Amino acid sequence: MTQSNTRSTAMKRTLLGMLVVAAVFALAHPTAAAAPEAAGVPGEGPAGDWLGALDVGPTKLRLALHVEAAADGTLTAVLHSVDQGARIPVDTLEIEERAWRRTAGSIGATSTGTMNADGSAVEGTFTQGDRSFPLRLVRLAEPFALAAGNEDFEVRVLTGLNHLFQHAESGAVDEYGAIEETFSPQALNLVTDWIGARFGGAATRRAERDARPVASP
Numbered sequence: 001m002t003q004s005n006t007r008s009t010a011m012k013r014t015l016l017g018m019l020v021v022a023a024v025f026a027l028a029h030p031t032a033a034a035a036p037e038a039a040g041v042p043g044e045g046p047a048g049d050w051l052g053a054l055d056v057g058p059t060k061l062r063l064a065l066h067v068e069a070a071a072d073g074t075l076t077a078v079l080h081s082v083d084q085g086a087r088i089p090v091d092t093l094e095i096e097e098r099a100w101r102r103t104a105g106s107i108g109a110t111s112t113g114t115m116n117a118d119g120s121a122v123e124g125t126f127t128q129g130d131r132s133f134p135l136r137l138v139r140l141a142e143p144f145a146l147a148a149g150n151e152d153f154e155v156r157v158l159t160g161l162n163h164l165f166q167h168a169e170s171g172a173v174d175e176y177g178a179i180e181e182t183f184s185p186q187a188l189n190l191v192t193d194w195i196g197a198r199f200g201g202a203a204t205r206r207a208e209r210d211a212r213p214v215a216s217p
Contacts, residue, residue, distance in 0.1 A: 048066075063137075075093045098115040100115065113135065123136050
């Protein structure tokens with residue numbers, strides 16, 4: 001496999017993992033991934049809090065961007081995938097007049113956009129691998145509440161998995177191309193059982209499926 005094909009395969013798996021998690025979240029919380037408000041708060045410069053949503057098919061993934069500006073003008077930012085509970089470091093944030101460009105190497109993603117005249121929104125595109133999605137970020141009057149008060153959750157530690165729920169040695173992006181597994185059966189079963197306990201039927205169907213005899217070739 002060439003380096004180009006390896007990279008393409010890795011990014012497709014990254015995106016697939018993202019879509020699987022999005023679909024699972026939509027089943028567990030069908031109303032939680034609502035799109036952000038249509039209008040933002042006017043303002044100057046990039047510093048502050050921004051909210052947008054990626055329409056990935058089965059649901060919308062909310063993205064909250066927090067930008068800080070140092071006294072010398074240096075910009076730092078962090079991106080939160082709200083509905084996945086993920087904190088994603090922003091490696092670079094470049095602003096030239098009203099044009100924005102952000103990179104997040106840990107997920108192989110790049111975002112570009114243009115701020116509107118009153119500074120209330122940035123219209124652009126989120127790209128991961130060979131897939132691109134429209135992304136509109138609106139400026140918020142105050143930081144987005146990442147803790148929504150939901151107490152119906154469980155914390156599980158899955159040793160040896162990367163952030164795409166694949167068995168991995170290091171968890172680094174460079175390792176993606178060598179991983180054949182799309183999604184860990186262990187992680188998928190935990191999610192299935194969690195949803196089944198709340199909505200019924202899923203865990204029973206999984207047990208019935210696992211009990212079926214495997215046909216001989």
